[in-house]
Amino acid sequence: MNRPKFIVDCMGGNIAKKLRIMGFDTEFWLDASDAFLIERSYHEHMLLVTRDRGLYLRVSKSSTKGLLLPDEDEVKNLVFILERCDIKHINPVPNLNTRCTICNGNIKKLDKTRLSNPIPKKVYEKINAIYECSKCSKVYWEGTHVENINKLIDNINRLLGR
Known part of the structure; x- marks a missing residue:
């Protein structure tokens, strides 16, 4: 599709x-x-x-x-x-298709030791999964923002499944 x-x-x-x-x-x-x-x-x-x-x-x-x-x-x-657009379901994020909110580039999962941009030390120590935009190098990690987005997606999926 x-x-x-x-x-x-x-x-x-x-x-x-x-x-x-x-x-x-x-x-x-x-x-x-x-x-x-x-x-x-x-x-x-x-x-x-x-x-x-x-x-x-x-x-x-x-x-x-x-x-x-x-x-x-x-x-x-x-x-x-x-x-x-006849879309019946949205997968939780991050997923293989997730894009950068800043530049629309593709997001790729990285080993946190290979980051091109620094992140706060407490975040670095606490998390395992790091994602980076292949275009602008913006760094993303799984935290409360991702949880909130996934709650939004759950709500959208419920409404799509009416």
Whole structure:
């Protein structure tokens, strides 16, 4: 199954981060024109995600595909996106598809002795699993943030399974 790719406009930064964490190739553009987003979406075969009704109307008249987020609630919007893409389940993170929240690069598991960027000593001593972005070298580790994301994913999976 081909995983959908997304392009998210400036109104959806948190949505873009969550899609990346869940393992979806997701571009986020803070300062891009509507024309650029539509063109990029078309050429890169990405689904354009927006809260901007005007942009969505332009997308619907173009050759690309888009989604107009229906709600202010992040969980409802994520469920909406996943349902429209016929995704029935999201794996807990980190998983093989998890992407960097900063640059959208791939995350790889590392031996903690091979880190290119330092992490706090207490964290280094306490954890076993370390992940690093192959593109920007941002370091991730399993802690309370991952637990919270997985609670969010559990909630989303429950809603997807209604």
